[in-house]
Amino acid sequence: MPEGDTIFRAARTLHRALAGKAVVRFESVLPHLTRVHDDTPLTGRTVDEVRAAGKHLLMQFSGDLLLRTHMRMNGSWHIYRPGEPWQRPRRAMRIVVGTADFEAVGFDIPVAEMIRGTDLRRHEELRKLGPDLLGDEFDAGEAVRRIRARGASEVADVLLNQRVLAGIGNVYKSEVLFACGVSPFAPVASLSDVQVECLVATGRRFLRANVTDHLAPMTTYTGFRRTTRRSDPKERLWVYGRAGDPCRTCGAPISIRPHGRDARLTYWCPTCQPSTS
């Protein structure tokens, strides 16, 4: 699943390419989207804004219409010049929003809907999102309270819960826990206040660091995620993807275990992140 920083970067790239421009082309293989387009055409509207809300990508059109997409595991948005060959097969296309200069192509997007402006405030999933780690008005105190409210749950699961905290995916989950010296399997209730505050502050720091890096214009995804501040591409992460390799801090082999509801892979150092109980 894309992390919050991937969605944030995609939204920023789409915004840069599309905002203020008129839609000249709309295409989709999703009938519930084409129905809206048939009734109230997207073409002729202006793209007002593209932004991220947690892992949701929101494309706002003039005339109070909003396209919400969620990438889940495999979805992605690409930006192309008209006529430029796509990097994914045509059959993976779900949505195309084209302006005179660019076309935004959504591939394998599993969740997409058109929302009327007045319905947005009532929107179930968006309303329930926890504080957004990449949001300007991020409320760390509220994030700590929401984590604390899940005292019986293992902290690795709680960090992935977008209703607790919006933005952390499976990579950052392992990285943040390592950085704070917290065992992924510790129940939240066993953590100190310092540890919980560390998780929130580190989550925000890691995500923000990965959206402020200088990026080549108009790329929607880079593999440049980094938490260690090292420049060698092989040394960008502390534990994620490093099962059996020596811990960068203590040298002990990094462990791996499928964990939680979807058996997501969890990486940790048993020495640096001891069980608290």
Ligand SMILES: [Zn+2]
């Ligand atoms: Zn270690």
